[in-house]
Structure formats: structure tokens, C-alpha cells
Amino acid sequence: MARIKEQVTLQQRAARPVELLSPDRDPEVRARACTHAFPRRHASVSAARRRVHAHLRACDLPGELCDLAELVVSELVTNAVLRTESSVVSCTAQVLAHGVRVAVDDEGPADAPPSGREMFLVDRVAGSWGTLPGADGRGRTVWASVALADAESGRPER
Template identity: 40%
Template sequence: MPALATSVSAARSRVGRRVGHWGWPDAVCDTAQLIVSELFTNAIVHTDSDTVICRIESTGRALRIEVADEGPGLARRVPRAADGDAEAEGGRGLMLLDALAARWGVLVSERPAGCTVWAEIRP
């Protein structure tokens, strides 16, 4: 999808439809949509990507989400404390991912740029 703010909503909707089609509980669907929103937003805010790729897979025991960007490569991606300002909009994405996902990580691309952040959700 194009790396545009409007694509976040589209990715969220597509994931919601697919997860619902697979028969996962509503709570898993909601969590998947939230994680896709966070990862997709991070990809467009923190990289110069033209395209962001979102993949989703159901293994029956877990739901795996991957969001790939075309950014400058692997940066240190760890949850960090958000700005102390309650009005601040940023800084909570990876902390949220850490709280919602059963496990998550970052895959380094074989290309000189880009990486994929993945998360697994279990009911």
C-alpha cells in the first residue's frame, strides 16, 4: 500500500475483514487491527518509504502480522517511555506492541534498506 496516512485505515479494515473471515474472536480482531495501525503508522512516520507491505497469517494457534517498510534499515527498535505530556500523540507504539503481542520482533531485509516488524497474537 502507499505509505500515506490514509492507508493506515485501509490496512486496518483489510486486516479486520480477513481476521473475521478466519473466525478469530472479536478481541483478537481488535488487537490485530490496533497492532497493524501502530506498525503501519511507525513505518510511514519513521521511514521514507513509498510503499508499506502488510502480511497476515493464521496458523490456527496464533495470528502473525508483518509490516515491512523501505526505510534506511534496521534501527534500534525497543519500547521506550513516552513523552510525559498526557496530550502527546507519539512514543507509545512499541510499548503498546509489547503489551498486546504474545511475542514480536524485527526481521532485517536482505536488501540494503528496509525491515519487517512482526507480531504474534494468541487468544
């Protein structure tokens, strides 16, 4: 937990990243993605956390990055479970060149910004985050990116 707090502090001090690689342009990135759908209930939060963490560890990512991404997954799925009327919540984790992008699809209003203490924590931990209208024109996607730490300085890559 101490390492997570250190990483959070480093992320807070660093400038926000401009952009990570687009997963649509790189087939290797698409291959390093996992998506899981869950019913909207509290038990889905821990299930999403476990599945994403296992996927990221299988991709040989550093433990600290897996822990940060797991925290973001937990908060985004919690936000969807608590603050939308979705019947299903879908969570995607994509391994990118400089980190991990997590996206949670819900059936919430596309123009309603995510709110609550979950998003406060995501804002503090993630390098960047935002919302997009759902792919089918209904619902929304709330995404967040967590960057790999620079090996020499311990600061996130930007």
C-alpha cells in the first residue's frame, strides 16, 4: 500500500499526459486487452478488480502499475454500480505502450458527468481520464489511463 501512495504522489506532481498510443492503430495493443461484463451489483467491483489484475500480471506488467490500474478499475466500476441504473457494467483494460487504459461502459446518460468520491480518487491516481458517449449511441464510457513509472527517476512517463 505504501508503494501505491508513493505512486499516487508522483502522479499528482507530474503533468498530465497528452495521449497514449491509440489501441485502434496497433494490433498488438488490441491483443493485450481484456473486456468483462458484470451485473450492476456490489460484488461485481471485486470481480472486475481480480480479473483485470490477473490479466495485467499475465502481461508481465510491474506490480505497482497493476495495483494502480486495479484501484482505478475498482473506483470506476464502483461509480457505475452506485451512480447509474445500468443493468450491466462492462470493464475493459488495455495495455498500451506507456501504461494501461481502463474503460467502464455503463447505461448512464451520455451527457451526465461521473461524480462522487470515486472520481476524486481516479483524478488523483490516473494520468488522465474522461468520458465518451457509448459506442451504440446509448450510455457512456468512463476511461482513465495510468502511466508506467520511469525506471531511472521513479516519476511517471509523460
